[in-house]
Amino acid sequence: MTKSGVSSEAVEISRTWQYAMRATTVASCFGTAVLLFEVVTDYTLTALLLAGAVLLAAGVAWMVLAPIGCAKYREFRAVMIAPIVVGIGVALVFSGVPDRLAWWLSADSFTRAAQVCAKGDAAWFGVMHVDGIYPYDGGCLFAIYPTDGGVAYFAPGSTPPSGPPRPYAHVYDRFAPNWYHFSTPIVHD
Numbered sequence: 001m002t003k004s005g006v007s008s009e010a011v012e013i014s015r016t017w018q019y020a021m022r023a024t025t026v027a028s029c030f031g032t033a034v035l036l037f038e039v040v041t042d043y044t045l046t047a048l049l050l051a052g053a054v055l056l057a058a059g060v061a062w063m064v065l066a067p068i069g070c071a072k073y074r075e076f077r078a079v080m081i082a083p084i085v086v087g088i089g090v091a092l093v094f095s096g097v098p099d100r101l102a103w104w105l106s107a108d109s110f111t112r113a114a115q116v117c118a119k120g121d122a123a124w125f126g127v128m129h130v131d132g133i134y135p136y137d138g139g140c141l142f143a144i145y146p147t148d149g150g151v152a153y154f155a156p157g158s159t160p161p162s163g164p165p166r167p168y169a170h171v172y173d174r175f176a177p178n179w180y181h182f183s184t185p186i187v188h189d
Contacts, residue, residue, distance in 0.1 A: 011072055011073055012073075013069075013073045013075055014073070017065065017068060017069060017073065018078070020061065020065055021065050021069060021075075021078050021079070022078075023061075024058050024061040024062050024065060024082055025058075025078075025081050025082045025085070027054050027055075027057065027058035027061070028055065028058040028059075028062070028081075028082040028083075028085050028086050029082075029085050030054055031050075031051045031052075031054035031055035031058060031086075032051075032055070032085055032086055032088075032089035033089075034047055034050055034051035034054065035048070035051040035052075035055070035089060035093065036089055036092065036093065036098055038051060039093050039098040039099070040098045040099070040101060040102040040127055040128075041102065041127055041128060041129050042128065042129055042144050055086065058082065059086075062079075062082050062083070065079070066079045102126070102127050102128050103128075103175075103176070105126045105127045106125050106126025106127055106128045107126070107176070107179075108126070109125040109126045110125045110126070110128075110142065110151065110153070110179075111153065111178075113125060113133065113140075113142075114139075114140040114142075114153030115153075115155075117133065117135050117140035117153075118133065119133060119134050119135065120132070120133040121133075125142070128144070129144070130142045130143065130144055130150065131143050131144060131145045131150075136152075136170070137152075137160055137161050137170060138154065138158055138160070138161075139152045139153055139154040139155075139158070139160060139180075140152065140153045140154075141170075141182060148183060148184045148185075149170075149181065149182050149183035149184060150181075150182060151179060151180065151181060151182070152170070152172060152179070152180045152181075152182045153178055153179055153180075154178055154180065155178065156177075156178060160172035160180055160182075167186065168184060168186065169184070170182045170183070170184055171183050171184070171185060
């Protein structure tokens with residue numbers, strides 16, 4: 001006992017708290033993994049909503065369990081795992097690592113398809129989902145929704161059109177040899 005009457009000794013950790021904290025940590029890991037998968041594949045909004053709901057529920061549970069674990073059980077390590085996992089996931093997303101990994105895993109299949117450039121609908125190229133393929137501006141464009149853009153291939157020796165922005169015209173930004181990100185901004189006069 002201290003002078004204030006509060007014990008500095010930790011109490012034996014409750015099994016219920018341990019299981020609840022483990023479930024919160026597993027949910028955080030799952031939500032972060034689904035978020036990273038969604039960022040890599042750009043597959044579906046449903047996956048993004050699922051990850052958000054799981055991370056929200058895990059965050060609420062963590063906000064209840066963490067103070068109990070720290071104050072009552074002096075269990076700091078178990079309390080810190082979930083926020084560290086989520087923090088690493090968020091840092092990876094903002095650093096662009098999932099996008100670079102997705103491109104590295106998918107570049108060969110994109111290049112093979114771009115050289116043929118057969119107009120097509122939704123398809124997978126490596127780990128990336130594309131909603132449409134079509135020739136345009138002398139290149140081959142792979143539309144990735146829900147964005148108004150995607151990736152474009154221009155054969156060696158050719159480049160996308162450049163000049164002042166035109167209404168509803170694609171804007172290209174080079175990111176790899178012969179490959180460009182494109183978007184379609186709305187420009188008004």
